Amino acid sequence: MMAEQQTFVIVGGGLAGARAAEAIRGEGFTGRVVIVAAEDAYPYIRPPLSKEYLQGGADRDSVFVHPADWYAQQDIEVLRGHEASALSPGSHELTLVSGEVRRYDKLLLATGATPRRFGGEGAQLPGVHYLRTVADSSALRAALSPGNRRVVVVGSGWIGLEVAATALGYGNSVTVLGHEPVPLAAAVGERVGHVFAGLHREHGVDLRSSTDVDALLGDARGVTGVRTASGDVVPADVVVLGIGVIPNSGLAEAAGLEVDNGIVTDASFQTTDADVYAVGDVASVYHPVLGRRIRIEHWANAENAGAAAGRAMAGAEVSYDEIPYFYTDQFDLGMEYSGYGVLAADAEVVFRGDVEGREFIAFWVKDSRVVAGMNVNVWDVNETVQRLIRERVPVDAARLQDESMALEDLLSPVGADEGN
Known part of the structure; x- marks a missing residue:
């Protein structure tokens, strides 16, 4: 008697989910593969x-x-x-908002994250924007x-x-209101943060640090201003709220999976249920090098981890x-990190190149090892x-710091070329 065909379900229609589906097929899985995408895209x-x-x-089709x-x-x-409304690991069932129930053998949660919403007055005014979809x-x-x-x-x-x-x-006047004393300080530290602050101010952005927002002002016709906690009002025709994201882990939490x-997940993206996996912005994944879990919200993680999760679901041995x-690309500055x-949070930052001219490499060094690096216009x-x-x-x-030494030569440990 022929065995029943297996079904793998991926909840989430982003890059991580697409790469997972691609990898599942690449591993030779011949059963059903279903992507449940909340957006109509x-x-x-x-x-x-x-x-x-x-x-x-770029046009709209270029993003797919x-x-x-x-x-x-x-x-x-x-x-x-089609949005998922409930997950039942015990019965291997996923319920959609429409009421439809999909049974699965293995399931991947790639539900991403949602922009953190502004909780003050005026959040619903016309002309107020978030950027996620x-x-x-x-x-x-x-x-x-x-x-x-x-x-x-x-x-x-x-x-x-x-x-x-x-x-x-586009020719607009722009004001940035940042909570931190230095932009990006939480991500790359104050010294590098100042590089980006200087870049924006030189190009004409009114960058205000250590500034909290109290309310968005306007009427039915649209937003007209932003009131800060100090009482200042900044005139506005368009307001963009970029105050972080929250992982979409509610489906997993309601299903009894561990959420923190x-x-x-472990290093193979397996959750506390053996047949449920998670990847991308929503996943807190054990990293074997760090010996701890990390949650990463960047594109490369969706690209690479999505494929790795798909391979793991299909039976490959994975330790990500x-x-x-x-x-990032901003004005005439391009950067990779x-x-x-x-x-890197408590590491020493060492610069190679011209920081003032914004053409340099920054190294974060801890215990005489590089733990992070950023190349800016290099x-x-x-x-x-x-x-x-x-x-x-x-x-x-x-x-x-020595630019006369080729970067590749740094791969030889200190003293490796001595004493011969």
């Missing part, structure tokens, strides 16, 4: 939503992971516009592209600063140990930076 990539697409340099017909060719069913980006692009508007960005993190740069590029700043990576933020070095981190090569500040 095929899986797409998020970085262009705050970069090329928002800037008007695969063309629509690719899923049919791979025999992958995509349920667009392709619809959000389309709406914001339409609001920014006429130019000559007063744009206020609340939040001085990566999304806030990228939106600010794009808004200014995301859905808890990729080095976190992200990038690789490394472990949890280790290219074709990220692979070497990642090797320094991965191979834990002993380094000293003088060698890192």
